[in-house]
Structures are given as structure tokens and as C-alpha cells.
Amino acid sequence: MGTVVGGIALAKFGPGTTFRLGAETTDGHGTSQGAWIENGLIDAGGSHEPYLFVVRCGGQSTNAREVYEHEQSEEVIRKLKDQGVEVFHTHLYKGFGMAAEKTEMEDTVRTAAIVHRLGMKIDTYIQWDSMMYETFFAEEPRAKDWIQCDAIGQPVMIEYGYQQSFRYLPCFSNQEFIDYLKKVVRFAVTEVKTDFIHFDNFTLSAEPNSCHCAACKTGFRQYLRSKYSADERKSRFGFENIDYVNPPLWNATNRPEKLRVIADPVFQEWIDYRCQTMADALKQMEELIHSLNAAVVIEINYGGVVGYNSPWIRGTDFARLLPHTQVFWDESDSNSELTEDGRLLTAIRTYKLARTYHNVVLTYIAVSETAIAECLAFNQTIGFAGESPLSEDVVKYIAFYRKQRDLYVGAEDLAPVAVLRSYASITYNNAAAGLSALLVEQTLIQAKIPFQLIADGHLADLSPATCKVLILPNTECLSGEQIEAIQRYVAAGGGLVATEQTGLYDAWRRMRVEPGLKDLIAGQASIHGHKKRAAETAAAGGLQRKTVGGGRTVYIPAIEFDGPLPPDEPYFNLGTDFWRRPKNWEDIVDAISWAAGEKFPISVKAPDSIAMNLLEQTAKQRRILHLVNYDMEKNPSVSNIAIQCATPKGKPAKAIQFYSPEAESGRPIDFHMEGAEAVFIAPTLQAYGVVTVSW
Numbered sequence: 001m002g003t004v005v006g007g008i009a010l011a012k013f014g015p016g017t018t019f020r021l022g023a024e025t026t027d028g029h030g031t032s033q034g035a036w037i038e039n040g041l042i043d044a045g046g047s048h049e050p051y052l053f054v055v056r057c058g059g060q061s062t063n064a065r066e067v068y069e070h071e072q073s074e075e076v077i078r079k080l081k082d083q084g085v086e087v088f089h090t091h092l093y094k095g096f097g098m099a100a101e102k103t104e105m106e107d108t109v110r111t112a113a114i115v116h117r118l119g120m121k122i123d124t125y126i127q128w129d130s131m132m133y134e135t136f137f138a139e140e141p142r143a144k145d146w147i148q149c150d151a152i153g154q155p156v157m158i159e160y161g162y163q164q165s166f167r168y169l170p171c172f173s174n175q176e177f178i179d180y181l182k183k184v185v186r187f188a189v190t191e192v193k194t195d196f197i198h199f200d201n202f203t204l205s206a207e208p209n210s211c212h213c214a215a216c217k218t219g220f221r222q223y224l225r226s227k228y229s230a231d232e233r234k235s236r237f238g239f240e241n242i243d244y245v246n247p248p249l250w251n252a253t254n255r256p257e258k259l260r261v262i263a264d265p266v267f268q269e270w271i272d273y274r275c276q277t278m279a280d281a282l283k284q285m286e287e288l289i290h291s292l293n294a295a296v297v298i299e300i301n302y303g304g305v306v307g308y309n310s311p312w313i314r315g316t317d318f319a320r321l322l323p324h325t326q327v328f329w330d331e332s333d334s335n336s337e338l339t340e341d342g343r344l345l346t347a348i349r350t351y352k353l354a355r356t357y358h359n360v361v362l363t364y365i366a367v368s369e370t371a372i373a374e375c376l377a378f379n380q381t382i383g384f385a386g387e388s389p390l391s392e393d394v395v396k397y398i399a400f401y402r403k404q405r406d407l408y409v410g411a412e413d414l415a416p417v418a419v420l421r422s423y424a425s426i427t428y429n430n431a432a433a434g435l436s437a438l439l440v441e442q443t444l445i446q447a448k449i450p451f452q453l454i455a456d457g458h459l460a461d462l463s464p465a466t467c468k469v470l471i472l473p474n475t476e477c478l479s480g481e482q483i484e485a486i487q488r489y490v491a492a493g494g495g496l497v498a499t500e501q502t503g504l505y506d507a508w509r510r511m512r513v514e515p516g517l518k519d520l521i522a523g524q525a526s527i528h529g530h531k532k533r534a535a536e537t538a539a540a541g542g543l544q545r546k547t548v549g550g551g552r553t554v555y556i557p558a559i560e561f562d563g564p565l566p567p568d569e570p571y572f573n574l575g576t577d578f579w580r581r582p583k584n585w586e587d588i589v590d591a592i593s594w595a596a597g598e599k600f601p602i603s604v605k606a607p608d609s610i611a612m613n614l615l616e617q618t619a620k621q622r623r624i625l626h627l628v629n630y631d632m633e634k635n636p637s638v639s640n641i642a643i644q645c646a647t648p649k650g651k652p653a654k655a656i657q658f659y660s661p662e663a664e665s666g667r668p669i670d671f672h673m674e675g676a677e678a679v680f681i682a683p684t685l686q687a688y689g690v691v692t693v694s695w
Contacts, residue, residue, distance in 0.1 A: 033290050033294050033295075033296075033326070034294075034295060034296060034297035034298065034326040035295065036121070036195070036295060036297070037297050037326050037327070037360060038409070038410075039405070039409055040380070040381035040382070040401070040405060040408060040409060041086075041087060041327065041360050041381050041382065041383055042084060042085050042086045042087060042381070042382045042383075042385055042398055042401070042402075043085070043086075043087040043088075043089055043123055043196075043362065043382075043383065043384050043385065044080050044083075044085040044087075044088070044089060044384065044385040044386055044387065044388065044390060045071075045080070045088050045089030045090050045123065045387060045388070046070070046071025046072055046076055046089075046090065046387060046388055047068075047071050047091070047387065048089060048090060048091045048125035048198075048200075049091060049094070050068070050091045050094050050101060050104040051064060051065060051068040051104060052094070052096055052100065052101060052104060053094045053096070053132075054068065056096075056132070056166065057163065057164065058163070071090075071388070072090050072091075072107065072108075072111040074114050074118075076388045077111075077114055077115055077118060077120070078118065079388060079389070080388055080390070081118055081119075081120055083385075083390050083395050083398060084395065084398035084399060084401075084402050085120070085385055085390075085398070086120055086121065087120060087121045087122070087123050087195070087196060088111075088115045088120055088121070088122055088123060089123040089125070089198070089384075090108060090111055090122070090123070090124065090125065091104065091108060091124075091125045092105060092108045092124035092125055092126055092184070092187075092188055092192065092194075093105060093125070093126045093127060093184045093187075093188075094125075094127045094130070094132070095127040095130035095131050095132045095136070095167065096132040096135045096136060097132070097135050097136040097138070097139040097140065098139070098183065098184060098187070099135075099138075099139040100132075100135035100136070100138075100139065105187065105192075108124060108192055109191055109192050112124075112192045112193055112194065116193070121195035121196060122192065122193075122194050122195050122196065123194070123195070123196035123197075123198055123299075124188050124192055124194040124196065124197055124198065125198045125200060126181075126184055126185065126188065126197060126198065126199055126200070127199075127200050127201060128181075128199040128200055128201050128202050128300070128301075129158065129169055129170065129200075129201040129202070129203060129204075130158055130167045130168075130169070130170075130201065131143060131146070131147060131167070131168045131169070131170045131177075132166055132167055132168075133147070133155075133166065133167075133168045134166055140180065142176065143177070143180075145174070145176075146170050146171060146174045146176055146177040146180075147168045147169065147170060147171060147213075148168070148169040148170065148171045148205070148210075148211035148213060148216075149171075149211060149212055149213045150208070150209055150210075150211075150212060151208070151212045151247075151249055151250075153212075155168045155169075156168070156169045156205050156209050156210075156211060157169065158201070159205070169204075169205060169211075171211050171213050171215055171216060172204075172277050172278060172281045173211070173213070173215040173216045173218075173219040173220075173277055174213070174215045178281050178284060181285070182284070182285070182288055185197065185285055185288055185289060186288070186292065189289060189292040189293050189296060190292060194296060195295065195296060195297065196296065196297040196299065196327075197289060197296060197297070197298055197299065198299045198300075198301070198329075199282075199285070199298075199299065199300045199301065200301045200329075201301055202278070202282075202300040202301045202302050202316065202321075203301075203303075203314040203315065203316060204274055204278065204314055204315030204316070206256070206257075206312075206313040206314070206571070207248060207250060207256035207257075207312075207313075208250040208255070208256055210247055210248070210270075210274065210315075211247075212246070212247050216247065217246060217247065219273070219277070220245070220246075220247060220269075220270065220273050221242055221243060221245055223269075223273045223276065224242050224245065224269060224273075225242065227269075236265050236269075236508065237265055237266065245266055247270050248264075248266070248267050248270055256571075257570035257571045260429075260431060260572070261428060261429050261509075262312065262427065262428045262429070262509075263428070263509055265508065268427075268428060268508065268509070271311050271312055271315075271427060272311075274311075274315035275311050275315055275316060275317040275320060276320065277315070278315055278316055278320075278321065279317070279320035279321055279324070282300065282321060282324045282325075283324055285298070286298055286324045286325075297326045297327060298324065298325045298326055298327070299325060299326065299327035299328060299329065299362070300321065300325055300327075300328050300329070301328070301329040301331065302316060302318065302321060302322075302325075302328040302329065302330070303316075303328075303329070303330055303331065303332070304330030304332055304347060304349070304350030304353070304361065304363075305349035305350050305353055305421075305453070306330075306332045306334075306350070306575075307434065307438060307573055307574030307575055307576075307578065307579075308430075308571065308573045308574070309426065309427060309430040309434065309571060309572065311423065311427045312427055312430070312571070313571055317423060318353060318357070318455070319423060319455040319456065319457060322353075322354075322356075322357035322359055323357060325357075325359055326358070326359055326360065327359055327360045327361070327362060328354065328359055328361060328362070329361075329362045329363075329384075330347065330350050330361055330362070330363050331363075331364070332347065332350075332363070333364070334576050335367065335368065335371075336368060336370045336371045336374050336630060337368075337370065337630050337631070338608060338609040338630045338631040341580070342580065342581075342608065343576065343577075343579050343580045344442070344445060344446050344579070344608060344609070344611065344630055345576050345579055345630075346374060346445060346611060346630070347361070347363055347371075347374060347375075347378070348374070348378055348441075348445055348611065349438075349441055349453065350363075351374075351375075351378035351379050352378065352413075352451070352452060352453045353421075353453050354379065355378075355380075355413055355452070356452060356453055356454060356455075356458075360379060360381055360383055361375075361379050361383055362383045362384035363375060363379075363383060363384065364384070364386075365382070365383065365384065365385070365386070365394070366385070366386040366390070366391050366393070366394050368393075368632075369393045369397075369632060369687045369688075370628065370629065370630055370632055370687055372393055372394060372397045372687075372688075373397070373628045373629070373687045373688030374611075374628050374630075376397065376401060376408075376626070376688065377611075377612075377613045377626035377627070377628045377688065378613050378626070380408045380411060380615075381401070381408060382394075382397065382398055382401055385398060396661050397661060397688075399661075400659075400660075400661040403665065404659055404665065404690070407624055407659065407690055407692065410617055410619070410620075411615040411616065411617050411624055412615060412616055412617075412618070413450070413452060413613070413614070413615050414450055414601055414602075414614045414615060414616050414623065415450045415451050415452040415467075415614075416450065416451075416467065416468040416469065416596065416600055416601065417444065417449055417450065417451040417452070417467070417468065417469045417470075417471065417592060417596075417600075418451065418452050418453075418454045418458075418462070418467045418469070418470050418471065419437065419440060419441055419444070419451055419452070419453055419454070419471045419473060420454055420455075420456070420458075420459070420470065420471065420472055420473070420475055421437055421453055421454070421455060422456060422472075422475045422476075422477060422478070423455070423456055424456075424476075424477035424507050424508075424509060425474065425475045425476045425477045428476075428477065428509050429476060429509075430571075430572045430574070431565070431566045431572035431574075432474055432476070432500075432501075433473070433474045433475065433476055434572070434574055435474075435559075435561065435565075435566060435574055435578060436473040436474030436499060436500060436559050437473045437474070438574055438578055438579060439473070439559050439561060439578075439580075439581070439582045439585075440471055440473040440499070440559065440588065441453075441473075442579055442580060442581050442582075442585075443581050443582065443585040443588045443589065444592075445611060446581055446585075446608055446611075447585070447589045448602075448603075448604045448606070448610075448611070448612050449589070449592065449600060450600070450601070450602060450612075450613065450614045451471075452467075456482065459482050459485040459486065459489075460481075460485050462485065462486075462489045462494065463489070463492065463494075464489065464492050464493040464494040464495075464550075464551070467494065468494070468495055468595075468596045468597070468598070468600075469494070469495035469496070469497060469592050469595045469596050470486070470489060470494060470495070470496050470497070471497045471498075471499075471592070472486075472496070472497070472498040472499065472502045472503075473499050473500075473502075473559070474499050474500040474501055474502060474559065475498070475502045475503065476500075476501045476502065476503075476504055476505045476509070477505045477506065477507050477508075477509050478502070478503045478505075478506070478507065478516050478517075479506060479507035480506070482507070483503065483516045483517065486517070486520065487519070487520060489551070490520055490548050490549060490550075490551035490553060491548065491549035491550060491551060492549070492550060492551070493549070493550035493551050494551045495551060495552050495553070495554075495592075495594075495595030495596050495597060496520060496521070496551065496552070496553040496554070496595060497553075497554045497556065497588075497591045497592055497595050498517055498520075498521050498524075498553070498554070498555050498556070499555070499556040499557075499558075499559055500556070500557065500558060500559065502516075502517060502521075502524075503515050503516030503517040503524075504516065504524075504526070512526070513526065514526055519548070520546070520548055520553050521544065521546060521553050521554070521555040522544040522545070522546045522553075522555060523544030523555045523557065524544075524555050524557075542556065542557065542584070542587055543555070543556060543587055543590065543591050544557075545591075545594060552594060552595045552596075552597055553595065554591040554592075554594060554595050556584075556587065556588065556591055558584070559582045559584065559588070560582050560583035560584045561578070561580075561582055561583070562580060562581070562582060562583045563577070563578075563580070566578065599646070599677075601614065601623070601645070601646040602614045602625065602643070602644070602645050602646070603643065603644040603645075603677075604625075604627075604641065604642075604643050605641065605642040605643075606627075606638065606641040606642075607631075607635070607638060609629055609630045609631035609635060609638070610627060610628065610629060610630070610638060610641065610685070611627075611628045611630060612625060612626060612627055612628075613625070613626040614626075614645075620694075621651075621694055621695050622692050622693060622694040622695070623645060623647070623692070623693045624690060624691070624692050624693075625643065625645060625690070625691040625692075625693070626688075626689075626690055627641065627682065627685050627688070627689045627690075627691070628687070628688055629685055629686065629687050629688070632686075632687055636686060636687075637684050637685065637686050638684065638685045639684045639685075640681060641681065641682040641685060642679075642681055643679070643680055643681070643682055643691070644674070644677045644678070644679050645677060645678050645680075645691075645693045646676050646677050646678075647676055647677075647678060647693060647695045648676075648695065649676060650676075651695040652673050652676075652678075652695060653671060653673065653678035653693050653694065653695050654694055654695055655668065655692075655694045656668070656669040656671050656678060656680055656691060656692065656693050656694070657669065657691070657692045657694075658682065658683045658689060658690070658691055659689065659690040659691075659692070660683075660685075660686065660688060660689040660690065661687075661688065662686055663683065663689075667683065669681075669682070669683065669691070678693050
């Protein structure tokens, strides 16, 4: 049985310690698809809602038509260009059908011509998951068979405050609908001559509203036949014939949101099928788009790492989707801040996930200066600047970014630590495995240890040369192939930190007779004796260290959440209440440091309100440190930030400079060398600063 990654062909690791996949995609001639975005993205616009949708929703003003026309006027586009915007975002298709939207789609053609004449690029909005049936059925009567239906045959509608019952959800198991959407995409590329396609609402409905149409039932069964041999099906389900296997059914006493652990093999496979269906549909769009124009950038409104169980609730798995995109949206509305109770709320996880797959994230950065600074530090570009008119802070940061673009383009993350976000572990037990991952990540963020997020498919290529420490945060489910990859990594000299129930189940969440990592880590018992052994280990001093081959391993029996555990329902959403360091965060830091066997390339001593990101531009012989202040209200300026930054062996630093939107560019910083480390104090930090260490 293979690693659970949905059959995606994964690329090898890039330079340094960066695990980035998107750049491997080419047009067949060695040219990266959507290559222009390698120089960064500054995207903004008016509204992406067409006039037809505004009217149908019943929320329009009496001058709605004038507002619609103004939002895509040359006046607005020129104003945004003058403010530094380089990509204009506008509507194209909302889901009413191409016939109903013909006039407004032609408006977009004219808008695109203006945008291109002004030397900008055009970003066009396409609705992924809506079919406005009143007009769509009139254009295409066959579409009545393309919609999602629940278990009793009723249409599944989008959930927007009970006010949009005219929006049916299309079924992505139905090839006829996908073929229709391809006509919209073809129009975008050939008629609009778009540079950028935004697929909005890239999601499926949560249970109990998943699709039970004939296409889904047939597709699900065929998926199981192609995925498993007859013998494997018998191992998986207890029987071979899956002709009558159906999607999960629910009732008033058996609610999906109450399901704490997903152990039913059919439920597990249904989640996998839904995720794969979405990935396959996106892949079809990617192939069509890049066959027409390899320069077009593809973006989906996927969401970020915000604590909900995306495969289970939304039918989306980042490891299958993001290799097909260059950009994704995260519409999370939490503030980037240090709270009164010490929680550092950030979008850092989401940005790190994007960097793993060579993607850019679009977020609502205009909500605060800290959010803008965070985006530049971890996204390495502006992303979505907002809607016209732009805020003063956004304009200020756009100007800084454009002036200092050289600091960002081509910079690769330096991350000696990798955290595995295991599909099976988190999907089947988000309340435990998902929480542990969040807590470990929070520890790393607040301890200012540079790290990357990786997926199951990266384990096979993991090397101590690119990653000093692998962290498995309560990674309950590991396949045999994954365990072998981890063993090779440790034997070659890699450091390993495993916590709690890591490796006690296989990839199907079947209980192992013996712990899967028993030869690598000390102190862990089988599942039957795990709680008792964990308590004994904790009482004996907690961390269990071991040297294996050329590597070092540490077992941590518990990650102690400082507060009440997640509620049993609904769906174990790990909201920002859980984004805090665990009680034993210092033990986790000690474990990571010991497992590494050497110092990390950066040490930043600063208040908890400061976060950092470390990158390198090898060709320009410099490392780049980004600093962000998450407590601007109470501490608008922070002094005495002590930094030790290593340079490559035998190459002492020759210059250190500080950049910020407020300071004069390239202000020199005094430093001295201590071995291979440049030691210095950063200038007073306001919201954001960048330090370059050149050798």
C-alpha cells in the first residue's frame, strides 16, 4: 500500500532547505508556466461581482449599473496603476450560464484591452462551484443532471445566509459540467486574453450535504476498483465486491459533525474520492489553460491552514491541489496580532504551505499594517492589495516593495526544520493530530525557529543535507513506505522528533501490533499501553533521546495544551483559541535543538510579539532576515533585538544593512563575527524591517 498522497507525482526538493514544487511545471519547452509571477504579484481591482449577480441577490442600490461600470473603468484602472498595482482583478463568469452573462463577459474583454494597453495584466474571476439554475437550465437543459443531490435526491445549494437558494452546486464527478466550464476557461484565455484565472469557491459541501448523485456513486465505485486489487479491497473492507458501496448516510442521531475519529474505511475512502475528484477537475483545467497559453497563472480559493479539517469538510487536500496552481486565496478573517493572553495569531502557516508548493497567497492584508508586513515577510510579495481605493498603508508598502523588489525575487527559505502535515493522521483525527500540529507550529513560530511545512509525498526525498530535523506531531498514521523513508533519513544523519501516538497506526488507521517507529524512538509503547507508558515517561523526565545510526531522535509523550481541549462538535474546528504555545513548549524546543546536533543558522532574541523569517539569495551572496511586529498598538517600536546570523562556512559577513518602509534604504548595521556568526543589534523596529547579511 502506497503513501497517501492521492497519486500526485511529486518533484524533488529544490535548492537549500526549500521544499517547493510548483516551479517544476513547464510548458514542454523548459519554460515555467505562469513564469511572470516569479517577479512577484501586486493584484487589486474593483468588485468581481457582475451586475446580473448584484441585481439577483437583491442588494443593489438604485445606481448599481453606474457602480458596476465605474469599477471596471479606465479611471479606476489608471488610479490603481499609479498606486503601484500591476494586475487588475475583475469579473468574468459567475455561474448564470454563458448566454445569460454574455454582455458582461464582453465587458470584461473591453476591460482587459484597457488593462493591457496600460501595460498591466488582467486577473479574471470564474465561479467554480455555482450554477444559477434559473438561467443556466434555460440555456442548457441537460444541466438538470449536472447538479449535486443529497441522499434523498434534493439539490445541494450553496450556503450564503439563506438568501441565495438560486445557486445549485455542480457535481465534479460529472464530466459534462467540467466540459461546460472549460468553455468559460477557453473564452477567458482566447477572447479576454487573460493573464490570470481566479477560480472562486473551490470547495465541496460538508456532510451531510455531500453529493449522492448517480455520477458520484458510479465514480466512487470505479475509483475503488482502480485504486485497489480484489485482494486489497478485501483487506480494506472485508469483501471484494464493492458494487453496492455508497457514500455515507446520516440521520438526526448520527450527525457527521459528532464523528470524532473517522475509522470507517468507506468513510475514509469517500473523503479521498472527493479530494481526488476536485484535484482531477483542476488538473483538467490546468492542462487546457496551459495548452492555450502557458503564461496564464492559475489560482483557486482554497483557504489556508486555519484549523478545520479541509479534506473531511470541504473535499480539498492541499497536496493534490497546489501542484496545479501558482496562487491560492485564504479568506480567513482573524487578525494578525499578539493577544492579551499571549496567543500570537498569524497567517504564517498558510504562507509556509504556499512556499512549499511555490505558490503565492492572496489574503486581506489591508486590515492592518501588521498583516501587510506579515505578507511581505512570509509571502515575499504583496499579493492582493485590496479594492479601489487602496489604503494609505497598502500604498506605502507597495512603494517599498517595488523599490526594494531585489530583496524578494529569487529568495529561497532557509528552514532546517520540517513539520509533517500528515493527510491520514489529521484527516481521520483532527482533534488530536491536527491540534498537535498546530501546537508544534506555534512553538516554532514563537521560538523563532525557521521551519517548513511538508506533506506525505516529501518524505521519500527528505535528506539531512536539506533538513536537519523532521518533526512528526502526533503523526498517528504512517505507511510502511513512509516508515522506511524516515528510517533512511535518520540513518543518514537526520534528526527526528516524534510525539504522542506517532506511528501507532498504518495509513488506513489500522492499529499496529508494535509501534511503527520502535527502532527509532525510545519510550513509546504499543497503542494498548500507550497512555500508561506516556504517563510513566512523563514522570521519568519527559523527553526520551536516542542515537540511531548517524542521526538523533527524541520522543515526546505528550504535547500539553494549556486550556480546554477541542469540543466534540462541530467538526473539531481548531480556531484561534487553540493557537497558543503548549505548556511544555520549552521541552519541544530543547528536543528540536538536541535532534539537530548543531546550532540553527539564526538566533533572534526579541519579545513574543516579534516573528521572523530567514531566506537566502545564494547568487547575490546574502541572507535576508524579515522581522514583523505583531503588537503595534502597545509596542509601536521595539529596540534591542539581538541577532546572530550564520554565514556559509568560511565566508565571513562583509556588510549588514537594514531596510524598512520608514527608514532610509540600506542603513548599515555595525556587527562583529563570532566564528561563522555575525552578531549585531537590529535598529529599532516598527511594524516591519528587513536585514541583509552579505558575505
